[in-house]
Amino acid sequence: MSDIRLEIKDVSKNFGITKALQSVSFNINKGEIHALIGENGSGKSTLTNSLAGIYQKDDGTFILDGKEVHPVNQVEANNEGISIIVQELGTLDGLTVAENIFLGHEDRFVKMGIKNTSAMNRKAGELLAEYGFDRIKPSDMIENYNFEDRKLVEIVKATYFDPKIVVIDETTTALSREGREELYKQMYKIREKGNTVIFISHDLPEVLKMSDTITVLRDGVYIDTIKSADIDEDGLKKLMVGREVTGKYYRADYDEEVSDEVVMKVEDVSVPGLISHVSFELHKGEILGFGGLSESGMHEIGKACFGASYDREGSVTLADGTKINDIPTAISHSIAYTSKDRDNESLVMNQSIRDNICLPSLDELSNKAHLLSDKKLKDFAEKYAKQMSTKMQSVNQFVSNLSGGNKQKVVLARWIGKDSDILLLDSPTRGIDIKVKQDIYQLMDSMRKSGKSIVMISEELMELIGMCDRIIIMKDGKINGELKRSKDMDENSLISKMV
Amino acid sequence: MDSKDITQAQVVGALKKQSVINMIRSSLPFIGLIAMCIVFNIITKGSMWNSRKLIMNQVYVVLISATGVFFIMSMGGLDFSQGSILGIASIVVCLLSGKNMLLAVIGGIAAGALIGAFNGYFYVNRKIKSFIVTICTMFLFRGFIKYMASNSPVAASMKVYDYDTTAIKLSITAVVLIISFIVFRFTGFGINLKAIGAGEKAVKFAGVRTDRVKFLIYVLSGAITGLAAFVNIVKNGSATANVGNQLETQILIALVLGGMPISGGAKVRFENVIVGSLLYVVLTNGLIMMGLTTQAMQLIQGIVFLIFVAIFADRESISVIK
Numbered sequence: 121m122s123d124i125r126l127e128i129k130d131v132s133k134n135f136g137i138t139k140a141l142q143s144v145s146f147n148i149n150k151g152e153i154h155a156l157i158g159e160n161g162s163g164k165s166t167l168t169n170s171l172a173g174i175y176q177k178d179d180g181t182f183i184l185d186g187k188e189v190h191p192v193n194q195v196e197a198n199n200e201g202i203s204i205i206v207q208e209l210g211t212l213d214g215l216t217v218a219e220n221i222f223l224g225h226e227d228r229f230v231k232m233g234i235k236n237t238s239a240m241n242r243k244a245g246e247l248l249a250e251y252g253f254d255r256i257k258p259s260d261m262i263e264n265y266n267f268e269d270r271k272l273v274e275i276v277k278a279t280y281f282d283p284k285i286v287v288i289d290e291t292t293t294a295l296s297r298e299g300r301e302e303l304y305k306q307m308y309k310i311r312e313k314g315n316t317v318i319f320i321s322h323d324l325p326e327v328l329k330m331s332d333t334i335t336v337l338r339d340g341v342y343i344d345t346i347k348s349a350d351i352d353e354d355g356l357k358k359l360m361v362g363r364e365v366t367g368k369y370y371r372a373d374y375d376e377e378v379s380d381e382v383v384m385k386v387e388d389v390s391v392p393g394l395i396s397h398v399s400f401e402l403h404k405g406e407i408l409g410f411g412g413l414s415e416s417g418m419h420e421i422g423k424a425c426f427g428a429s430y431d432r433e434g435s436v437t438l439a440d441g442t443k444i445n446d447i448p449t450a451i452s453h454s455i456a457y458t459s460k461d462r463d464n465e466s467l468v469m470n471q472s473i474r475d476n477i478c479l480p481s482l483d484e485l486s487n488k489a490h491l492l493s494d495k496k497l498k499d500f501a502e503k504y505a506k507q508m509s510t511k512m513q514s515v516n517q518f519v520s521n522l523s524g525g526n527k528q529k530v531v532l533a534r535w536i537g538k539d540s541d542i543l544l545l546d547s548p549t550r551g552i553d554i555k556v557k558q559d560i561y562q563l564m565d566s567m568r569k570s571g572k573s574i575v576m577i578s579e580e581l582m583e584l585i586g587m588c589d590r591i592i593i594m595k596d597g598k599i600n601g602e603l604k605r606s607k608d609m610d611e612n613s614l615i616s617k618m619v
Numbered sequence: 620m621d622s623k624d625i626t627q628a629q630v631v632g633a634l635k636k637q638s639v640i641n642m643i644r645s646s647l648p649f650i651g652l653i654a655m656c657i658v659f660n661i662i663t664k665g666s667m668w669n670s671r672k673l674i675m676n677q678v679y680v681v682l683i684s685a686t687g688v689f690f691i692m693s694m695g696g697l698d699f700s701q702g703s704i705l706g707i708a709s710i711v712v713c714l715l716s717g718k719n720m721l722l723a724v725i726g727g728i729a730a731g732a733l734i735g736a737f738n739g740y741f742y743v744n745r746k747i748k749s750f751i752v753t754i755c756t757m758f759l760f761r762g763f764i765k766y767m768a769s770n771s772p773v774a775a776s777m778k779v780y781d782y783d784t785t786a787i788k789l790s791i792t793a794v795v796l797i798i799s800f801i802v803f804r805f806t807g808f809g810i811n812l813k814a815i816g817a818g819e820k821a822v823k824f825a826g827v828r829t830d831r832v833k834f835l836i837y838v839l840s841g842a843i844t845g846l847a848a849f850v851n852i853v854k855n856g857s858a859t860a861n862v863g864n865q866l867e868t869q870i871l872i873a874l875v876l877g878g879m880p881i882s883g884g885a886k887v888r889f890e891n892v893i894v895g896s897l898l899y900v901v902l903t904n905g906l907i908m909m910g911l912t913t914q915a916m917q918l919i920q921g922i923v924f925l926i927f928v929a930i931f932a933d934r935e936s937i938s939v940i941k
Contacts, residue, residue, distance in 0.1 A: 475810055491805045
């Protein structure tokens with residue numbers, strides 16, 4: 121009896137000049153959770169997206185249960201028994217929850233050319249109830265739900281028809297603890313049924329905990345497949361990076377005094393439906409963390425301080441008395457913001473790296489006659505893109521072709537170029553591998569030391585504990601506690617305030 | 620080792636193929652223009668070349684007003700009210716030309732800018748899609764024009780004919796083009812415009828006052844067409860009820876013929892305006908000289924338009940036209 125579910129044979133894929141996959145071959149078994157790990161741009165998502173019909177591979181074969189498959193779109197992949205939960209949002213605005221779940225499979229509910237909406241809603245309702253997501257109503261428009269709930273809808277969409285292979289691409293970092301537990305449960309369920317999960321994650325402890333087998337990719341090349349039981353975190357890091365990873369990851373200091381100087385004062389800030397009456401002060405040279413469940417309103421804090429929230433009440437005041445009420449004022453007063461929704465709010469996707477980096481600094485880059493020179497823009501962009509060691513062909517390349525971590529580097533390069541003093545970083549390491557994470561942590565530490573102030577909003581408790589001078593925990597849109605940096609702090613002390 | 624070499628060769632091959640396709644794409648309007656000129660000159664046995672002055676005379680208005688629409692389309696908007704703007708501004712120029720010629724020019728620009736501001740207000744502040752707003756204003760101001768000029772054309776002072784020289788018309792056009800080129804290519808405003816076309820939300824988060832930019836662009840585009848109205852009156856001497864009729868379609872066709880991606884964004888180039896306008900005028904005149912009827916001409920224009928849209932549509936960043 122063969123246990124092999126999927127044979128991947130010599131699969132290659134190029135994006136222009138970038139070799140995303142170079143004849144990758146390995147096998148994935150039935151009834152296992154198979155993790156796929158590697159640094160940013162190592163080809164994990166490219167491989168699974170090719171399998172799920174989102175991309176077309178250039179070369180090689182996928183053999184599913186002894187039969188070659190080459191789906192040209194996601195619906196075909198579904199019919200072959202392959203489904204995927206993508207890294208970014210995979211649900212479509214303008215459709216109801218039910219329509220999203222059955223997207224591409226509406227035929228089930230069509231009789232004589234007419235779609236039976238109530239039958240579709242009923243079926244979707246049954247499925248949601250089965251999964252325990254009763255609070256999501258099938259007839260509601262999907263955009264009425266937040267990122268997290270939409271991910272849950274995607275889980276239903278990807279698994280209700282018992283596919284042979286479910287790809288879960290970097291989904292957990294976007295989810296809160298509850299959402300993750302929910303996802304883990306579903307993963308185990310899939311395995312129990314004898315089906316296969318391909319699990320992509322940057323969170324190595326999670327990978328070790330959840331998976332049976334781990335395959336490592338590096339720069340588009342297959343490195344190794346190992347049993348999870350036979351390896352530890354350091355071993356994985358070594359395989360991913362190709363050398364021993366040493367040195368500190370988070371900050372090492374514990375008893376540095378933070379300056380009393382207040383650089384930003386947030387008073388009684390409310391955004392209807394998201395946060396209410398939030399007040400705090402940010403000090404010079406401080407890293408202030410915000411933690412909580414993803415619906416706790418913490419993600420709105422960054423937007424509110426940046427002047428980007430709709431209908432915000434209360435005030436955000438800088439040390440010199442400036443009130444921040446809109447984005448241009450925020451930026452001209454040296455505030456930077458990186459959004460959790462990197463692809464829509466932080467980057468202009470179909471635009472060059474050059475323009476993306478230069479965008480907030482155009483005034484500084486223009487001469488007395490308000491004219492810009494191409495060379496100056498190029499030099500500026502190159503300088504900061506290289507400082508962030510962004511992997512790219514040239515600064516004229518569009519950002520849409522970069523991997524998640526490199527996109528984030530472009531966003532950070534933009535604000536380093538702008539030399540902002542207050543940085544509002546929402547989920548700065550979401551979907552980013554250890555090497556880049558380490559770079560970002562070190563960057564934050566050196567910024568802190570040079571007197572810049574950072575607000576770090578994150579769903580990863582370990583990085584909050586590791587990096588922040590203070591952590592404010594949000595719950596139901598309100599501040600529910602504050603913790604000072606200490607050696608003894610552990611995840612549980614934060615979680616107890618979050619739920 | 621072997622497999623690596625192969626992939627390397629494949630990559631280079633794929634890259635070459637892609638850049639060749641891109642090169643053909645971007646040079647297609649140029650090639651089209653030259654080919655058109657040659658073909659029509661052969662068919663008309665050189666009479667097209669002999670009437671080049673007449674043909675050039677038709678380029679100015681389209682070229683000037685297309686520059687404004689070019690800005691609008693760069694940021695992903697559309698403007699169908701250009702013909703009506705030209706009409707109203709032409710009437711204003713006629714009425715003021717008796718008093719003072721400079722006043723007439725300024726009046727035309729101001730009238731255009733005012734209608735542009737009207738468009739911009741409904742587009743930006745009232746958040747209505749640009750093509751809806753401008754289709755409404757197209758009809759609205761066309762109504763005004765009919766009201767003003769139906770019984771008899773609004774005639775300009777005879778003095779305008781003094782300005783009907785190639786030198787003046789050409790230099791007005793050249794000034795508009797040169798300033799627009801510099802603004803588009805070498806200022807933050809130009810970069811912001813293209814960026815808005817590529818992804819408005821992220822541009823907003825980068826600190827650009829996108830609403831202000833969008834409003835200003837409509838005002839600017841109206842003002843530019845207001846200036847084109849002066850050239851139009853200098854050429855024609857009066858404004859009839861049909862003044863500027865279908866200018867918007869002519870502009871749209873010209874820009875698309877010039878290789879402009881209809882959703883705007885990063886792939887927009889300034890030469891789209893110039894090559895496109897020339898190509899459009901050569902095409903229509905060539906067809907007229909071949910003795911085609913108006914109906915047949917529209918048919919052919921429609922086909923050519925469709926082909927070019929199909930070639931230049933930026934499918935990677937297809938989004939709703941704003």
